[in-house]
Amino acid sequence: MRRLCKDIVERLPVFGHIRMEHVAVTFAQARRNVQHGLQAKLTPMRFEGGTLTAIRQRRQWTIQRLFQEDREILYILTFYLPRFQDHVFREKMITIVHELYHIGERFDGDIRRLEGHYHVHSHSQKEYDRHMDALVGDYLRQQPPEELHAFLRYRFSELCARHGGVVGVRVPIPKLLPVIKSA
Numbered sequence: 001m002r003r004l005c006k007d008i009v010e011r012l013p014v015f016g017h018i019r020m021e022h023v024a025v026t027f028a029q030a031r032r033n034v035q036h037g038l039q040a041k042l043t044p045m046r047f048e049g050g051t052l053t054a055i056r057q058r059r060q061w062t063i064q065r066l067f068q069e070d071r072e073i074l075y076i077l078t079f080y081l082p083r084f085q086d087h088v089f090r091e092k093m094i095t096i097v098h099e100l101y102h103i104g105e106r107f108d109g110d111i112r113r114l115e116g117h118y119h120v121h122s123h124s125q126k127e128y129d130r131h132m133d134a135l136v137g138d139y140l141r142q143q144p145p146e147e148l149h150a151f152l153r154y155r156f157s158e159l160c161a162r163h164g165g166v167v168g169v170r171v172p173i174p175k176l177l178p179v180i181k182s183a
Helices: 002-011 089-101 125-141 146-153 156-163
Strands: 023-029 040-044 053-056 059-063 066-068 071-073 075-081 176-178
Touching: 002 023, 002 089, 002 146, 040 089, 075 089, 089 125, 089 146
Parallel strands: 023 075
Antiparallel strands: 040 075, 053 059, 059 176, 066 071
């Protein structure tokens, strides 16, 4: 999944700001084995504007920071298994592109904020989804190496049967921590 995301980022100019070495690609187990529900999510590791602190309910908060070796992780990209893997190929690709698109254009740990009240997915979910589908089309027309995305053609159970299981990284979602002022 990391290699596929890296290739998408390198091939599509809209993702030129993303540095995958600062993105943790993880999985979590879907709580219920149903088709609908959360497929994937992007967790930003900073508040609006890339700041390390924010005021909420009259308190100052920070977020746990995450490092991999000497690199700070600015985003956590999580796929919910088996649910994500049990969709059709195109839907999986759209989900990947959808989550990558949430990464802020300044790549500062904040999300991409779109115009208007619905700053995450725009004023129209259908329009947003059409845009993501178009980006997938742009990517696939470039004929990326099949080995990067072939695993998406299988359901979760088929992957497990073919390879003896699915291996990935699990990262707990960082906690918000109150900032305690010292005397």
